[in-house]
Every structure is written in structure tokens, then in C-alpha cells.
Amino acid sequence: MQRRDFLSFTGLGLAGLALPYGRAIAAEALLEPADLARRRRLADTALNAAREGGADYCDVRIGRYLRQSVVTREAQVRNIVNGESAGVGIRVLSQGAWGFAATDASTPDAVAAATRQALAIARANARIQTRKVELAPVAGVGETRWATPLRKNAMAVPIKEKVELLLGVNAAALKAGADYVNSTLFVINEQKYFASSDGSYIDQDIHRIWLPLTATAVDKASGKFRTRDGLSAPMGMGYEYLDADPAGKVALPGGLTGYGRSYDVMEDAVAAAKHARAKLKAPSVKSGKYDLVLDPSNLFLTIHENVGHPLELDRVLGYEANYAGTSFATLDKREQGYRYGSERVNFVADKTRPGSLGAVGYDDEGVKTREWDLIRDGILVDYQATRDEAHLLGHKQSHGCSYADSWSSVQFQRMANVSLKPGKQPLSVAEMIKGVERGLYVHGRGSYSIDQQRYNAQFGGQLFYEIRNGQVAGMVEDAAYQIRTPEFWNACVAVCDERDFRLGGSFFDGKGQPSQVSAVSHGSSTTRFNGVNIINTARAL
Amino acid sequence: MSIFTEAEAKAILDKVLALSKADECTATLTGSIAGNIRFALNNVSTSGIVSNSNLAVQSAFGNRVGTASINEFDDAALERVVRRAEDLARLAPENPEFMPAIDKQSYKPSPTFSASTAAITPEFRAQVAADSIAPCREGKLTAAGFLEDGQSFVAVANSKGNFGYQQATNFDYTCTVRTDDGRGSGWVGRNLKDASEFKADNEVRIAMRKATESAEAKALEPGKYTVILEPAAAAGLISFMMNFFDARQADEGRSFLSKKGGGNKLGEQVYDPRVNISADPWDPRAPVLPWDAQGLAREKMSVVENGKVAALDYSRFWAKKQGKRAVGTPGNLLMAGGDKSTAELIKGTQKGILVTRTWYIRMVDPQTVLLTGLTRDGTFYIENGVIKHPVKNFRFNESPVIMLNNIEELGRPVRVAGDESSFVMMIPPMKLRDFTFTSLSDAV
Numbered sequence: 001m002q003r004r005d006f007l008s009f010t011g012l013g014l015a016g017l018a019l020p021y022g023r024a025i026a027a028e029a030l031l032e033p034a035d036l037a038r039r040r041r042l043a044d045t046a047l048n049a050a051r052e053g054g055a056d057y058c059d060v061r062i063g064r065y066l067r068q069s070v071v072t073r074e075a076q077v078r079n080i081v082n083g084e085s086a087g088v089g090i091r092v093l094s095q096g097a098w099g100f101a102a103t104d105a106s107t108p109d110a111v112a113a114a115t116r117q118a119l120a121i122a123r124a125n126a127r128i129q130t131r132k133v134e135l136a137p138v139a140g141v142g143e144t145r146w147a148t149p150l151r152k153n154a155m156a157v158p159i160k161e162k163v164e165l166l167l168g169v170n171a172a173a174l175k176a177g178a179d180y181v182n183s184t185l186f187v188i189n190e191q192k193y194f195a196s197s198d199g200s201y202i203d204q205d206i207h208r209i210w211l212p213l214t215a216t217a218v219d220k221a222s223g224k225f226r227t228r229d230g231l232s233a234p235m236g237m238g239y240e241y242l243d244a245d246p247a248g249k250v251a252l253p254g255g256l257t258g259y260g261r262s263y264d265v266m267e268d269a270v271a272a273a274k275h276a277r278a279k280l281k282a283p284s285v286k287s288g289k290y291d292l293v294l295d296p297s298n299l300f301l302t303i304h305e306n307v308g309h310p311l312e313l314d315r316v317l318g319y320e321a322n323y324a325g326t327s328f329a330t331l332d333k334r335e336q337g338y339r340y341g342s343e344r345v346n347f348v349a350d351k352t353r354p355g356s357l358g359a360v361g362y363d364d365e366g367v368k369t370r371e372w373d374l375i376r377d378g379i380l381v382d383y384q385a386t387r388d389e390a391h392l393l394g395h396k397q398s399h400g401c402s403y404a405d406s407w408s409s410v411q412f413q414r415m416a417n418v419s420l421k422p423g424k425q426p427l428s429v430a431e432m433i434k435g436v437e438r439g440l441y442v443h444g445r446g447s448y449s450i451d452q453q454r455y456n457a458q459f460g461g462q463l464f465y466e467i468r469n470g471q472v473a474g475m476v477e478d479a480a481y482q483i484r485t486p487e488f489w490n491a492c493v494a495v496c497d498e499r500d501f502r503l504g505g506s507f508f509d510g511k512g513q514p515s516q517v518s519a520v521s522h523g524s525s526t527t528r529f530n531g532v533n534i535i536n537t538a539r540a541l
Numbered sequence: 542m543s544i545f546t547e548a549e550a551k552a553i554l555d556k557v558l559a560l561s562k563a564d565e566c567t568a569t570l571t572g573s574i575a576g577n578i579r580f581a582l583n584n585v586s587t588s589g590i591v592s593n594s595n596l597a598v599q600s601a602f603g604n605r606v607g608t609a610s611i612n613e614f615d616d617a618a619l620e621r622v623v624r625r626a627e628d629l630a631r632l633a634p635e636n637p638e639f640m641p642a643i644d645k646q647s648y649k650p651s652p653t654f655s656a657s658t659a660a661i662t663p664e665f666r667a668q669v670a671a672d673s674i675a676p677c678r679e680g681k682l683t684a685a686g687f688l689e690d691g692q693s694f695v696a697v698a699n700s701k702g703n704f705g706y707q708q709a710t711n712f713d714y715t716c717t718v719r720t721d722d723g724r725g726s727g728w729v730g731r732n733l734k735d736a737s738e739f740k741a742d743n744e745v746r747i748a749m750r751k752a753t754e755s756a757e758a759k760a761l762e763p764g765k766y767t768v769i770l771e772p773a774a775a776a777g778l779i780s781f782m783m784n785f786f787d788a789r790q791a792d793e794g795r796s797f798l799s800k801k802g803g804g805n806k807l808g809e810q811v812y813d814p815r816v817n818i819s820a821d822p823w824d825p826r827a828p829v830l831p832w833d834a835q836g837l838a839r840e841k842m843s844v845v846e847n848g849k850v851a852a853l854d855y856s857r858f859w860a861k862k863q864g865k866r867a868v869g870t871p872g873n874l875l876m877a878g879g880d881k882s883t884a885e886l887i888k889g890t891q892k893g894i895l896v897t898r899t900w901y902i903r904m905v906d907p908q909t910v911l912l913t914g915l916t917r918d919g920t921f922y923i924e925n926g927v928i929k930h931p932v933k934n935f936r937f938n939e940s941p942v943i944m945l946n947n948i949e950e951l952g953r954p955v956r957v958a959g960d961e962s963s964f965v966m967m968i969p970p971m972k973l974r975d976f977t978f979t980s981l982s983d984a985v
Contacts, residue, residue, distance in 0.1 A: 030907040076637055084610075087593075100589035104612050117590060125578075125585040128674065129692045163634065180793060218794040223801035225794055225908060319581040321685035321726075322717040323960075325900075325917075328983070330723075449901045449936075451915045452983035456936050458913050460905060480905060480913075482936070482980050513579055513687040513715075535979060537908040541797065541942050 036193075036203060040143075043195035045108045046090045049115035050197065055122075057135060058115070059196040061364060062106070063407030066189040068155065070481055072166040073182045074174065080159060087407040090115045094122040096132025100410040136390035136398045140199020146361025147205040149354060150238035154187040154209050157239050165212075165242070169269045169355055173215045176273035183213035183269070186234070186507065188519075192364070198462040200366040208339035208357055208519055209235035209241055210507045211265055217276035226279035228272040228478075229462050231297050232263040233443050234507040234519060251502065252463050252526075253430050254472035256443060258295060260502045261355055275463060284465065285479040287536040292481060292529045293432060293440035298442045298461045299420070300504025300522035306371055306485040307340075307347055308418040308522065311374050312401075313383040317392065319413075323454025323513050328485065329380060331392075338380040341489025346421040347375040349384055356417045356521035357505045364411035367400035374418065378489070386413045388416045405516040412512055419503075419523035423495035429526045432494055439467035440479065440534065445504070447480065458482045460537070478538040488529060496525035543572040543592040547706040550696035552711065553614050554882055558700055560623040563600035563630060565642040567699040567836070569598045575691035578666035583674045583684055591669050600626040604639030607632070640857045645702045646838040650737060651828040653709035657737040659692040661712075666690075667734075672741035673716050682749055686716030690736065697836045705832055712736050713958050717918060718748040719985075720756050726985050727751025728898050730773055730920035732958035732965070734828070747976075751897060751919035755931040760981055761922065763935060767893035768976040769923070772955045772968040774896040774916070780962035782910050782941040783818075783874055786844065788853035792863070797910045797942060798850065805853060812848040812945040819843050820871030827956050827965040829872030839869035848945075871964075878951035878969025885954050886972050888926045893972070895921040895928065899937075900960070910940045915982055934985075935978035947974045 041052040043060045051057030067083040087104040088111050095314040099122030166183045173181040190206040235241050242264055248262025257267065294302070309315065310327040318326055329338070350359050351369035362368055365387050374382050388399040404411035433441065444462025451457070460480045466473040505521040547554070550570050557568045572594035579587045597610040600623070607629025611622040669688050676685040689711070696706040715730040727748040733739055770778075791798040791805035798806045821841040822831045831839050835857065843851040860867035887895060897919030905911040915936050921928045952970035959966065 033653035077634065097585060098587055100587060102589065102591045104593050121588050121590065121663050124663045125588050128667060128671045129584055131584050180795065190857065216795050220794050220803050223799060318683065318685060319586055321719060322687055345914065408587050408593065410587050412587065413976060447903045447905045447913065449903045449913045451934065451982040452900055452917055455984050456915065456980060456982035458936060514689060516576060537905045537911055537938065539911050539940055539943065541706055541909050541940065
């Protein structure tokens with residue numbers, strides 16, 4: 001997550017007026033339905049203007065992006081932001097080059113003018129283009145709809161209820177020993193109307209939710225402070241994710257809890273406070289080689305960084321070379337049957353898993369979403385592609401990986417959900433730990449950094465417990481694992497079975513220029529890696 | 542139309558204030574036209590123009606506050622947004638940290654607008670791409686780059702009589718050049734006020750040279766090295782650290798600027814005495830708006846003076862609570878240095894490593910601001926004042942606090958933009974001893 005995206009979302013760093021406090025009736029305003037007939041007319045205005053201007057292809061996204069955040073610390077609400085952004089983005093293909101223009105004026109005249117502007121840009125670019133854009137075919141689907149399956153629309157839950165929940169959580173953490181606590185609720189609703197010259201008019205209603213928290217413990221005498229973040233995952237769900245359903249969690253060794261399709265924020269806040277206090281006294285880790293047992297709440301981010309990103313085809317080809325970088329997983333490796341990991345390593349990509357952040361009916365190019373294999377029995381077999389990339393893989397259809405974070409952003413290749421398949425043999429977490437002589441059991445996302453080709457990575461965590469002779473021993477501090485991607489996945493010796501499968505996710509994944517965010521989930525069961533390098537991160541100033 | 546003149550903006554804001562029935566009303570009107578072009582594999586990949594405008598109105602009854610925004614500006618729309626903000630304020634819970642609207646400020650205009658940058662056309666952008674790509678094609682190299690430019694305005698007003706209006710432009714170019722075999726990579730970045738100073742075909746040569754010269758990289762053992770960080774490489778670490786100059790965090794004991802036993806390190810020697818960091822919205826090299834996100838007037842101020850912490854960032858609430866004067870949060874970061882260029886620093890170095898750029902910087906431990914990240918796009922070994930050979934990229938684990946206590950020499954500051962920072966910066970190249978590289982990266 002990028003700091004500036006967080007600041008922008010929460011209104012804490014707005015370049016204009018800082019939004020200090022929001023509204024109790026906002027949820028109602030956020031529930032106003034969009035007018036389908038009006039959007040269809042606007043879309044046709046753009047499609048007609050593009051056709052009249054000689055475009056070979058055109059797509060129009062009429063978007064209404066609603067974001068709500070409730071930001072608290074201790075007994076105070078720092079900010080409530082109800083953001084609405086609406087407008088029209090038009091992309092045209094002309095003479096083999098793309099042009100894009102967007103306008104916040106949702107009138108036929110403005111949309112027609114923006115379409116002509118997009119055409120002019122495409123033609124200016126076509127003059128220096130040596131390789132023409134080639135689109136994988138998509139059959140128009142006519143008028144259709146898709147919506148995130150919800151039990152309780154979070155936008156419809158009164159602000160008062162959300163404030164009470166967060167302030168209650170904060171009070172519980174303070175009572176349990178935290179000196180400070182921050183908690184935030186993010187709710188997103190993307191209302192996207194997509195139309196294209198292929199003959200599709202797709203109306204989608206997409207919902208996401210996240211409740212991150214941080215408990216801080218301070219020892220003023222020594223000047224030491226420690227934090228423990230919450231262990232929830234952002235989800236493509238409604239408010240039902242916060243219903244603390246006991247069936248949605250699992251009890252884990254060391255007295256820890258794993259959260260699946262339901263999050264008990266109160267319970268986790270109390271645990272976070274206690275853990276933050278315990279971290280003040282935990283011994284510093286001894287650096288060296290350890291066997292790692294990684295909980296899905298930690299492993300998801302490693303998967304994101306060193307499997308999800310390197311298998312994005314635009315990176316592999318060099319389209320992201322100037323910013324996010326390229327990839328070590330070059331196309332020739334797929335041809336050669338490159339061994340990415342051990343035979344226990346199977347990765348699947350999807351945009352369909354219920355409850356995941358990436359789940360949609362159609363992507364932002366009107367492609368119906370699906371699931372496909374990326375790594376099979378440790379061998380690299382495929383990438384993630386959009387319409388203008390699919391032919392480079394010899395595919396006749398796109399994977400449906402196109403996404404734009406706003407009506408004002410041009411769509412491009414973004415990561416699908418990328419998940420490690422559970423082990424085929426029955427294996428519980430307790431059984432996995434029983435077989436470890438000297439190891440570390442890691443929970444939660446911590447610091448993360450990886451190079452521009454996705455070889456060298458360093459990850460922290462929220463909780464590191466030593467494993468000695470098959471038992472979870474005490475907590476240790478100042479640990480991070482430093483890895484090289486292929487060695488790491490080849491050191492994977494065991495994956496717990498599907499009973500332990502849980503999703504983690506990245507709510508603000510940054511990519512592209514101008515930078516755009518997307519949200520994506522990564523599932524796994526607890527997984528063991530042998531002989532991983534652990535560094536000690538303690539320093540003295 | 543997204544860019545309003547001062548008179549047009551004032552007319553809209555005056556209407557908003559006249560419509561207000563709240564105890565206090567603050568309004569901000571913004572507009573922008575942003576253009577960009579992106580190229581990769583020696584071809585244009587995406588290019589676009591986005592125009593946007595917004596009016597945000599904040600109303601307060603006592604310490605209850607409501608905010609609403611709109612992007613239509615006729616009389617009915619203005620009435621609607623004001624009433625909506627007021628309705629929300631009446632329903633809002635009391636805010637114990639509420640601060641009244643700011644008093645009338647005196648904003649001295651800063652030179653943030655460039656006519657040549659505002660006049661950029663799609664053809665200009667296409668030409669920048671063409672001028673970056675052509676020499677690379679000729680040299681059997683591959684260019685990927687990005688130009689983002691724009692013009693914008695911000696107008697602020699409140700019921701205490703405050704008003705400000707200013708236009709600004711922005712221009713930022715970056716280009717990565719790679720050898721066709723993927724073994725060499727070089728980078729150049731230019732953040733400018735005035736687009737007429739920019740020549741893509743000159744700038745791209747820097748990235749081309751670094752790409753070619755970095756192709757035969759040798760592996761050095763990780764460890765502590767004397768490094769020369771080019772301004773872009775240093776900017777990532779220093780701007781990251783500056784995000785943690787918050788006074789409240791320090792007073793609460795959860796910052797590297799917290800003092801053992803309580804309190805903060807304001808006035809204390811934290812860095813080498815040669816470290817001087819200041820902010821000045823009127824600095825002609827890196828001007829920014831003369832007010833911050835709250836509308837508070839910015840001032841010319843020292844942030845670090847001779848290595849001592851000279852200013853922490855006090856929110857208006859925390860300043861009042863601590864008996865301090867709140868000033869506008871800095872928008873630029875001006876680090877002083879010497880007269881030498883990077884090339885001259887290299888000349889005076891017996892053994893060391895030159896770092897073009899740092900990448901993916903993240904906090905490892907907030908207690909010590911220990912940051913990790915990697916070198917990228919041109920890392921070279923220096924011996925006896927000359928670059929001997931390229932070296933493989935490193936991962937570092939280093940604290941900017943430790944780094945700024947290990948200064949050998951500072952060079953001449955240049956204007957840079959950070960990958961993940963909103964500061965407009967002047968940062969010198971810096972020669973530092975004992976910089977900690979913890980592992981090697983195979984990435985090019």
C-alpha cells in the first residue's frame with residue numbers, strides 16, 4: 001500500500017480542504033441508484049463519435065466510485081470521508097495506436113469532445129508507432145449485469161454503528177494494555193458501466209471492505225515502542241465480514257487465531273494489545289537459517305510480490321520497465337518448462353473466487369472472467385494477460401486482467417487473484433509444526449520490499465514465534481526473511497490441506513504511470529519452507 | 542473547463558460563503574488538466590488527458606463539522622452543496638479535537654506557474670516520446686519512459702475573510718533504457734518547472750550511457766561500503782524519513798524523535814552538523830503553494846539546522862495543546878550541500894560505490910527508521926577517482942539517521958521528485974561511509 005494513497009483515501013493528506021468529519025446520512029446518499037438509461041445514452045454518444053471519427057475500436061467506462069472511510073484513534077474519530085467520483089473515460093484504437101481521454105462532465109457534448117480528443121491523441125501517437133496494437137477478439141454480450149454477492153451492503157450500515165464498532169474496538173485494546181490504538185474502516189463501491197464497439201453494455205456493482213488496526217505499546221523509560229497490526233484481510237464482501245462468526249475462524253498453535261470468511265475485530269484488537277506489550281520484552285532473533293512456517297496472513301504478501309507480479313505479462317514484456325520493473329520469469333522460461341518451485345507448488349489465477357478482492361463478472365475490457373493455472377507441479381505454465389497481449393502467448397482470448405482504478409484512469413493489465421493451491425494430503429498446522437526442529441512461525445504482514453525483476457525480497461511480519469523440537473516456543477523480535485524467489489519456492493516442502501485455506505489481500509496495490517491502485521486477494525494454507533535466511537533488524541541510533 | 546481565473550473562482554467562493562448559515566464555513570475550489578504519455582519497448586503505450594474540478598465545502602456548528610463536495614458550479618448546485626454540508630454538520634458527533642476555521646492569512650504568491658508547461662500539447666508529448674526512442678533504436682537499446690505534465694489551480698476561502706488563489710504547473714519526465722540482451726539498465730529523471738528547458742534527446746543519453754556501461758556487472762560481497770548516492774537515490778530515503786517528523790507521534794513516545802523518558806528531540810543534535818534541511822515555498826528552484834492542506838500559510842523555515850532538529854510538524858490541535866505556534870506544513874524539502882557535482886565527488890573517492898537510484902523503500906523498524914530497499918539502474922564500483930566497473934545491485938538495510946551521521950561530503954543540490962513522495966525536493970549527491978548492503982540482487 002502506498003502512503004499517499006492511504007492519505008488520499010482517508011482525507012488526512014488532501015491537497016485542498018482536509019475533510020475533518022463526515023456525515024451520518026452519508027450512507028443514504030451513497031445508496032442512490034445510478035440511471036441505466038442515461039448511461040446507455042452517454043455510452044452510445046461516445047461510441048458514435050468514435051465511429052464517425054474513424055476509430056477501429058472504442059470502449060467507454062461510465063464510472064461512479066464511492067469510497068467511505070472512518071478513521072479513529074483511541075476515543076476519537078479523526079475523520080469520516082464519503083467520497084464520490086463520477087465521470088467518463090473513453091479509449092479508442094485508431095491506426096494501431098491507443099488514445100484515451102476522460103471527463104468529469106457527464107454530458108453528451110463533453111463525452112463527444114473527449115472522444116474526439118482521444119482520437120487526436122491516438123493519431124499523434126500512431127505517427128511514431130512501429131508495432132500496431134492487436135486485440136484478442138471478444139464477442140459482445142449485449143446488456144448484462146453483475147454484482148458482488150452480499151449479505152449486508154456496508155454502505156447501508158449507519159455511520160453511527162461503524163463509529164461505535166471502531167471506538168469499542170479501540171477501548172478494548174486500550175483496556176488490554178495498548179497505549180495507543182488506531183483503527184480504520186474502508187468501504188468501497190465501484191459502479192461501473194462498460195460499453196464497447198464490440199456490442200457490450202455491462203453494468204457492474206462491486207463492493208470491498210477492510211478494517212485495519214494497529215495497537216501500540218510504549219515503554220517511556222527505555223524509549224522503546226512496538227506495534228501489532230490487526231490480522232484481518234481486506235475482502236470482496238459486505239459488512240457480514242465483520243460479524244465475528246465463530247465458523248469463519250480457526251484456532252492455531254501458540255494460541256493464535258486465523259480469520260477466514262469472518263473477522264472478530266474485538267477479539268483481534270485485544271490480542272493485538274497483548275502482543276504489542278509482549279513484543280517490548282521479546283528477545284531479539286538470532287540471525288541464520290531457519291525453517292519457516294508461514295501463516296496465510298503473512299504468505300499472501302510474499303505470493304503477491306514474488307509470484308503475482310513477476311507473472312504479469314506487461315512486466316515480462318517490458319511495458320513496466322520504467323517504474324515497477326520487468327520480470328525474471330521471461331517468456332523463454334515458459335517454453336523451457338522452468339521450475340519455479342518444488343512439485344508441491346501449484347498456483348492458480350482467478351477473477352471469480354467469491355469473497356475475493358479481484359472477483360468481477362467482466363474486466364474493464366468487457367472480457368468475461370475465469371480461472372487458469374500459472375504454475376503446475378512447480379513448473380511455470382502461464383501468465384496474466386489483457387486483450388492486446390494475449391496473442392503474444394499464443395492465446396486466442398484474454399485472461400480478463402484489465403482494470404482501471406477510476407473513470408479518469410486508462411485501463412491496463414492488473415493482477416488477478418493469485419493463490420497457492422492447498423496440499424493434496426491431509427495436513428494440519430499443528431502436524432506441520434510438529435515436524436520442525438528449529439524454525440519460525442510467522443503471522444501477519446510486515447515490512448516488504450522486492451527488486452524490479454522480483455528476485456531478491458525481504459519480508460517482515462507481525463508475529464514471529466520460535467519453533468523448537470516441534471513445539472511453538474516464545475515470541476522473538478527484530479526478524480525479517482531475505483529470499484531469492486526461485487530458491488524460496490523450491491524450498492517449499494509442505495502445504496497444509498484445504499481446511500486451512502484462507503485469503504489475504506492487498507487493498508492498495510500500486511502500479512503504472514500515472515500510478516493506479518487495485519485490490520487483489522491471495523489465498524493459501526499454512527506453508528513450510530526449509531532453510532530460509534533470517535536477518536536481525538535491530539539497530540541503535 | 543477546469544481552470545478558473547481568480548475572478549471566476551472568487552465569485553463562486555463568495556457565493557458559497559454568502560449562502561452559508563453555519564457558525565463557520567470554509568470552501569476550497571480546485572481544477573486541473575493533466576496530460577501524460579507513456580512509452581515502452583520503443584513505442585508509445587498509453588497517452589491521455591484528464592480534466593477535473595471540485596468544490597469542497599466545510600460547515601461547522603460549534604464543534605460539529607460536515608463536509609460535502611460537488612463538481613457543478615451553477616447557483617442551484619452551490620446552494621445544494623452548502624445545505625448538504627450544513628445538514629451533515631448538524632448530524633455529526635462532537636469532535637473533541639475540533640479547531641475553528643483559520644484566521645485570515647497573508648499569502649505571498651510563489652512562482653508555481655510556468656506558461657510554457659501549461660502550453661504543452663499532445664504533439665509535444667508525442668515528440669518527447671519520439672526524441673527518447675529514436676536514439677535508443679539507433680543504439681540498439683530499448684526505452685521505456687513517462688512524461689506527466691499539467692496545470693491546476695487552487696482557491697481557498699472561509700467565513701473569517703481568508704482568501705487565496707494560485708495557479709501551478711507540473712512537469713516530470715523519467716526514462717529507463719535497457720540493453721537489448723537485458724544485462725544493462727540506466728535511468729534518468731527530470732522534474733522541472735519550465736518545460737522549455739527540457740530536451741528529451743539530451744536527457745535520454747544519460748540513461749543510454751548508464752545502460753551500456755552497466756551491462757557487465759560484477760558481484761561484490763554485501764557489507765559496509767563508502768557510497769555516493771546520486772540525488773535521486775538519496776531523495777527516496779530522506780523524504781521517507783521526513784514523513785516521521787510529526788510532533789504528536791514524537792511526544793507520544795512512538796517515533797525515532799521521541800526522547801527516552803518522555804518528550805521529543807526538538808533542538809537536539811540528531812545528525813552530522815553538516816546536515817541542513819529547510820522549507821521555503823518561494824524558493825525559485827522548487828516553489829510550492831504558499832499554504833498547506835489546512836490553508837495555513839507556509840513559512841520559510843529550518844527543519845534541521847546544523848544537524849539539530851529545528852522544527853517538528855505540529856497539527857493545529859497539537860500545537861494548541863502543547864503551547865506551540867502552528868505553521869503551514871512544508872511542501873518542499875531543501876537540503877543544503879556543497880559545490881561539487883556527482884562527477885567531482887567520484888573524482889575524490891578512493892574506493893566506493895556509485896548508486897544511481899534506490900527502489901522499493903519500506904520501513905523495517907520505526908524505532909530507528911531502519912529502511913530497506915534496493916539499488917537500481919546503474920550501480921558502479923569506484924576506484925582511485927574513476928568508475929572501474931558496474932556491480933550487481935544490492936539490497937540495503939539502513940537508517941537515514943545513521944546515514945546522515947556518516948557523511949563524508951555533500952555535493953551540489955539538484956531538483957528531484959521522489960517515486961513515492963509528494964515533496965518537491967532539492968537534494969545534493971552525497972558521499973557516505975559505512976552504508977549497509979545486506980544482500981545481492983540478480984535484478985537488472
